[in-house]
Amino acid sequence: MTVTSIEPKDNKEKWLARLRRFFRWLTSPHVVLSIIMVAVMFYLVIIPLYRMVVTTITVADVDLRAIRGAEVGDFTWYHWVRMLTGKIGKLMTYQPAMHSIVVALGATFLALAVGGLMAWLVCRTDIPGRDTIHMLAQVPYIMPSWTIAMAWLVLFKNQKSGGTMGLLEFITGAPTPDWLAYGPIPIIVSSGLHYYTFFFLFIAAALLSIDSSLEEAGELAGAGRWRIMRKITFPLVIPAIASGFIMTFSKAMGTFGGPNVLGVPVRYYTLSTMLRSNSSIGNYGDAFVTAIVLILFAMVTVMLNQKIVGTRKSYETIGGRGFMSKKTKLRNFKPIIVAIVVIFQFIIAVLPLVLLVYSTFMLRDGKWTLDNFTLAHWIGKGDLSINSGEPGILLNHKVWLGAWNSVRLSILTALFTALFGVVLGYAIVKGRGTWLSKIVEQMSFIPYVIPGIAFGAVYIAMFTKPVGPIPALYGTFALLVVVSVAKHLPFSARSGVSAMMQVSKELEEAAMLAGASPWRRFARIVFPLTSTGFVSGFLLTFITTMRELSLIILLVTPTTAVLASMTMRYIENGNDQQANAVIILLIVLVLIGNFIISRFRGGSLKKGLGL
Amino acid sequence: MDTPIVINNLTKKFGDVIAVNNVSLRIEPHTFLTLLGPSGCGKTTLLRCISGLEDPDEGEIYIGDTLIYSHAKGISVPPGQRELGMVFQNYALWPHMTVYKNMTFALEIQKLPKAEMDKRVKESLEEVKMSGYENRYPREMSGGQQQRIALARMLAYRPKVFLMDEPLSNLDARLRMDMRTELKRLHHISDATTVYVTHDQLEAMTMSTNIAVMKEGVIQQMDTPDMIYHYPANLFVADFIGNPKINLLKGWVSSEDVVDLGKFNIPAYTHRKTGDVVAAFRPEDITIHTEPVEGGVEFSAYSVQPSGADTTIIAHKGDTEIIVKEMGVSKIAMDQKIWLTFNKEAINLYDKATEKLITGS
Numbered sequence: 002m003t004v005t006s007i008e009p010k011d012n013k014e015k016w017l018a019r020l021r022r023f024f025r026w027l028t029s030p031h032v033v034l035s036i037i038m039v040a041v042m043f044y045l046v047i048i049p050l051y052r053m054v055v056t057t058i059t060v061a062d063v064d065l066r067a068i069r070g071a072e073v074g075d076f077t078w079y080h081w082v083r084m085l086t087g088k089i090g091k092l093m094t095y096q097p098a099m100h101s102i103v104v105a106l107g108a109t110f111l112a113l114a115v116g117g118l119m120a121w122l123v124c125r126t127d128i129p130g131r132d133t134i135h136m137l138a139q140v141p142y143i144m145p146s147w148t149i150a151m152a153w154l155v156l157f158k159n160q161k162s163g164g165t166m167g168l169l170e171f172i173t174g175a176p177t178p179d180w181l182a183y184g185p186i187p188i189i190v191s192s193g194l195h196y197y198t199f200f201f202l203f204i205a206a207a208l209l210s211i212d213s214s215l216e217e218a219g220e221l222a223g224a225g226r227w228r229i230m231r232k233i234t235f236p237l238v239i240p241a242i243a244s245g246f247i248m249t250f251s252k253a254m255g256t257f258g259g260p261n262v263l264g265v266p267v268r269y270y271t272l273s274t275m276l277r278s279n280s281s282i283g284n285y286g287d288a289f290v291t292a293i294v295l296i297l298f299a300m301v302t303v304m305l306n307q308k309i310v311g312t313r314k315s316y317e318t319i320g321g322r323g324f325m326s327k328k329t330k331l332r333n334f335k336p337i338i339v340a341i342v343v344i345f346q347f348i349i350a351v352l353p354l355v356l357l358v359y360s361t362f363m364l365r366d367g368k369w370t371l372d373n374f375t376l377a378h379w380i381g382k383g384d385l386s387i388n389s390g391e392p393g394i395l396l397n398h399k400v401w402l403g404a405w406n407s408v409r410l411s412i413l414t415a416l417f418t419a420l421f422g423v424v425l426g427y428a429i430v431k432g433r434g435t436w437l438s439k440i441v442e443q444m445s446f447i448p449y450v451i452p453g454i455a456f457g458a459v460y461i462a463m464f465t466k467p468v469g470p471i472p473a474l475y476g477t478f479a480l481l482v483v484v485s486v487a488k489h490l491p492f493s494a495r496s497g498v499s500a501m502m503q504v505s506k507e508l509e510e511a512a513m514l515a516g517a518s519p520w521r522r523f524a525r526i527v528f529p530l531t532s533t534g535f536v537s538g539f540l541l542t543f544i545t546t547m548r549e550l551s552l553i554i555l556l557v558t559p560t561t562a563v564l565a566s567m568t569m570r571y572i573e574n575g576n577d578q579q580a581n582a583v584i585i586l587l588i589v590l591v592l593i594g595n596f597i598i599s600r601f602r603g604g605s606l607k608k609g610l611g612l
Numbered sequence: 613m614d615t616p617i618v619i620n621n622l623t624k625k626f627g628d629v630i631a632v633n634n635v636s637l638r639i640e641p642h643t644f645l646t647l648l649g650p651s652g653c654g655k656t657t658l659l660r661c662i663s664g665l666e667d668p669d670e671g672e673i674y675i676g677d678t679l680i681y682s683h684a685k686g687i688s689v690p691p692g693q694r695e696l697g698m699v700f701q702n703y704a705l706w707p708h709m710t711v712y713k714n715m716t717f718a719l720e721i722q723k724l725p726k727a728e729m730d731k732r733v734k735e736s737l738e739e740v741k742m743s744g745y746e747n748r749y750p751r752e753m754s755g756g757q758q759q760r761i762a763l764a765r766m767l768a769y770r771p772k773v774f775l776m777d778e779p780l781s782n783l784d785a786r787l788r789m790d791m792r793t794e795l796k797r798l799h800h801i802s803d804a805t806t807v808y809v810t811h812d813q814l815e816a817m818t819m820s821t822n823i824a825v826m827k828e829g830v831i832q833q834m835d836t837p838d839m840i841y842h843y844p845a846n847l848f849v850a851d852f853i854g855n856p857k858i859n860l861l862k863g864w865v866s867s868e869d870v871v872d873l874g875k876f877n878i879p880a881y882t883h884r885k886t887g888d889v890v891a892a893f894r895p896e897d898i899t900i901h902t903e904p905v906e907g908g909v910e911f912s913a914y915s916v917q918p919s920g921a922d923t924t925i926i927a928h929k930g931d932t933e934i935i936v937k938e939m940g941v942s943k944i945a946m947d948q949k950i951w952l953t954f955n956k957e958a959i960n961l962y963d964k965a966t967e968k969l970i971t972g973s
Contacts (some may be wrong), residue, residue, distance in 0.1 A: 516692030
């Protein structure tokens with residue numbers, strides 16, 4: 002009945018067959034894309050990391066005085082020994098590391114407590130105004146992470162270290178105590194209140210996705226409300242808490258704005274501000290040791306997290322499915338709780354902006370009376386007595402250049418991130434189960450565990466000199482795009498995968514059987530069906546890049562400065578009002594961008610986060 | 613279209629799992645072959661290997677005279693050039709295209725003139741009784757209608773071979789029955805070689821000209837539905853086919869043409885003098901008597917389950933259970949004493965060790 006297959010006799014034919022099979026494998030679209038992406042990511046992630054490590058163990062020009070008899074390029078442990086031992090080790094590594102951990106942990110737990118409680122109130126109680134709370138909860142996400150820190154200064158700074166007085170000191174007449182003006186507590190509170198959005202969105206989505214019959218089953222079994230919460234609800238939202246935890250912790254570890262505004266004036270250094278101060282004096286060997294320490298901390302966190310919660314689950318978010326659930330009645334507490342939530346959200350979302358705006362109308366910083374009112378910081382012509390002679394920001398071409406840089410950086414980053422999202426999503430999903438797909442997925446995950454400022458540092462190491470076909474990019478605008486796109490790789494991969502997963506594979510297979518070329522399948526089938534997901538991704542990337550600071554602070558130059566980095570420069574020069582005006586401008590631009598983009602095909606911030 | 617499909621020594625692995633294990637088969641032109649088996653038996657994988665959506669690890673496949681896949685020669689013709697059409701389990705209609713666009717997608721690639729495309733769309737829609745739906749989007753139609761459009765899309769393409777992967781499994785029972793009728797008519801008219809995958813034996817029995825029963829990546833038996841039903845090649849096939857299930861009782865050949873089942877003997881063509889066997893007989897091949905008869909074995913009616921057209925009776929004798937099917941509504945009451953006689957012609961014996969059908973030759 003069957004014809005026995007004829008094995009080719011000679012070796013040449015066997016090799017030819019092998020070659021054909023290999024070629025077929027190599028030319029299948031997902032393999033081509035995977036290989037391209039592996040090459041790109043190797044260049045964007047692995048090589049920079051390698052160069053960074055090499056820099057820490059190589060003698061540089063600036064080290065010649067310290068290391069006797071060495072020549073540039075020699076191997077040395079000098080930086081590691083210096084940074085990890087003795088007095089300098091304590092001052093430059095251990096103390097900042099301690100501070101970073103304290104600040105990051107504090108901020109994360111504060112964000113967890115606030116975000117979790119709010120999520121529970123919105124999803125599980127009969128609190129009124131649910132949609133408004135939901136909307137306001139996303140506001141911090143639109144603001145740069147150090148907005149609250151700057152507002153904090155306006156409110157609490159004291160004459161002792163800031164030179165001028167904040168609102169509190171103005172009103173009470175007594176100097177604000179140092180612990181309230183600067184240092185760990187202000188940093189923790191201001192960043193915790195910024196990052197609570199992650200927890201809120203993740204936990205709310207998880208709570209909504211829990212089938213309430215699970216809880217009802219517990220109720221029928223005679224469990225009380227508290228026991229159900231502890232034994233059923235809580236374990237089910239643990240993955241969401243965990244994903245919020247690593248996201249927030251690694252962001253808080255790597256964040257630069259808050260600690261720079263609230264820590265540096267009182268010499269409360271964290272690893273990120275220490276990294277900046279070393280790299281700004283050109284001591285890259287030392288700076289990179291700090292960066293590596295920072296990366297190791299972040300990696301340990303992620304690993305611990307995955308060990309405790311179980312692998313992978315931790316950063317997979319749960320898709321919200323609207324189940325009916327029983328709402329806890331707040332009864333008599335309702336007015337009180339509503340009042341607390343309203344005040345709280347006002348403090349987080351509205352008050353900082355009001356304070357910042359108000360401060361931009363003060364001619365002399367710290368003088369809170371009406372006769373001090375001015376528009377000079379916005380439309381001043383440039384009076385030498387104000388702001389070292391810089392004109393108001395709306396007339397300042399440097400600010401407009403920064404704004405233009407911000408917008409163009411964000412758009413380019415969002416475009417490339419969306420493009421990589423399509424490519425990564427396709428490569429990973431179509432190759433599911435193959436080693437190549439796993440490599441692509443895992444490589445794309447690496448930037449996730451590298452804190453922003455350390456990731457920026459990695460790129461100094463990479464592009465101060467030409468590498469292969471790529472010219473020395475240091476100081477160019479292109480470098481900012483490269484680093485932003487690279488940092489967004491995990492997000493690209495995740496949003497690409499989830500968009501691609503929504504298209505059942507048969508849809509593409511049917512087109513394959515119809516004889517459609519890979520390009521045609523992509524243009525006619527895959528892309529139209531995934532584009533909504535990419536619009537959301539585009540929006541999210543646009544926003545995060547607009548207000549990104551930690552990542553690019555080490556890489557900007559006066560000509561490539563963006564609004565975010567300008568706020569830092571102004572505040573470091575003591576021009577607080579201008580810094581605040583720039584931040585307001587930045588937020589306005591984000592809102593405009595948000596508005597324009599969300600007109601297209603129903604993209605939204607929440608969708609972009611994968612909720 | 614005289615298009616046979618020949619498969620030689622085909623193997624497909626997923627990691628350590630062998631989904632299709634050294635399968636060889638020849639599908640004659642005009643055949644409606646059903647690949648039947650429980651989930652995970654490799655039937656869908658085999659179909660996908662034929663379609664080219666899956667690359668096998670060993671073996672070769674011919675469609676007509678064309679070698680479309682050969683591991684040894686390193687050949688694999690891309691799916692789009694194999695000239696076959698496929699209907700997917702979830703229909704795989706492109707949700708962002710109208711029915712017309714769905715149907716002309718492949719035709720556009722072939723660069724057919726517009727008039728020809730219109731003609732084909734019209735004809736194919738008529739064939740599936742969906743004329744006038746050209747401008748609908750898939751989500752504007754019911755599941756059954758989407759199924760018909762998926763079929764029409766395949767027909768418009770005029771493939772040499774039809775491949776269908778559980779196309780009816782997402783439909784409700786009533787629609788499934790209608791679609792079985794249509795599919796069978798369609799095959800009757802088009803006469804195209806068809807490979808159909810299902811786990812539903814009723815679909816397989818009613819539509820196919822041939823059935824290949826699969827288990828663990830191996831074809832257990834390939835034959836006409838009639839032969840599969842009446843002469844299952846091994847115990848797996850016997851047990852898998854038939855509803856209610858076939859009766860399988862362990863016994864031994866006590867003398868020529870007599871099988872001892874422990875508590876009673878039944879007549880059967882034993883083709884051997886001795887040995888351990890499993891006797892298999894269909895519920896409808898047993899006759900029920902309410903009075904003792906010559907050769908009748910006494911049982912008690914443990915459960916009586918009428919379903920209208922016929923009645924299923926579970927008969928017990930000690931711990932031996934036999935399922936009997938009687939036409940019409942049975943008069944037998946539960947726990948009533950009954951006597952069963954067995955049709956010698958209809959009893960198949962299987963070797964207990966090899967589980968294979970014992971035949972005369």
